[in-house]
Amino acid sequence: MPAYHSTYNDEPNVRQLASISVLPLHTRSRGPAPPPVDPSRPDIVDEAIDLFRANSLFRNFEIKGGADRLLIYLILFISDCLTRIAASNPTWTxxxxxxxxASHxxxxxxxPGDANFPLSSLYAAPASRADAExxxxxxxxxxxxxxxRLVEKVYGSSDTPSRWWLAFTKRKFMGKSLS
Known part of the structure; x- marks a missing residue:
């Protein structure tokens, strides 16, 4: 069974930075992300959270576009966040x-392009300093x-994290980690 890919791979006219698609976000934080064209459609963050558990079981992932590269990055970041929550002693509220x-x-x-970037083989380096920034x-x-959004999913309405989410800290998507 193949891994799940992003639905944004087929989007036309998407800006690429270091082979990563710059996709629209439903966000409250300021930044360069374009606003969504269709507010009812889930964005890449929703996709990453929804596909995290299924995709974290795979060691191989065929990249079909820039949105998949962003999805890989986000899945690895989710894994890093869950590991931090699980390792906290005492457990964070x-x-x-x-x-x-948020600080992390x-x-x-x-x-991509930095010496300590763990996925250098999958990403191109930014073309210029402006692209890198x-x-x-x-x-x-x-x-x-x-x-x-992840904290809302993992904690829900309680003050303790869901063990079901934290069980995925033992899995390494593609055998990689961002940290």
Whole structure:
């Protein structure tokens, strides 16, 4: 059974930065992401959260476009966030998790083309310094939005994380990790 791919791979006229599609977001945080054309359609963050559990079971993933590259990045970031929640001692409350992960989302991180970027073989380096900065701003915005939605999913209405979500910290999508 093949892995699940992004529905945004076939979108026309999508800007590419370092072979990553810059896709529209339903977001409250400021950044370069374009506004969604169809507000009722789930965005890439919703897709990443929905496909995380199924795709985390796969060690191989055929990339079909720039949206899949963004999906891979987001799935690995979700895994990193869940690992941080699971490793917290004592276990973070919902508010603490949101605060800690929001801080993690804006921390400095490696981009494609950097020596310490773990997925260098799958991504092209940014064409210029301006493209690298635009990519950093976009990924920061996407990471912030993902953290806000992920904490809502993992904690729900309780103050303790769902063990069902945290069980996926043992799985490594494609055998990779962002940290």
């Amino acid at each position: 919902k508010h603490e998790a949101l605060k800690q992960l 989302a804006v921390d400095h991180f490696a981009l 635009a990519l950093r701003q976009y990924l920061t915005q996407v990471r912030q939005e993902l953290v806000a």
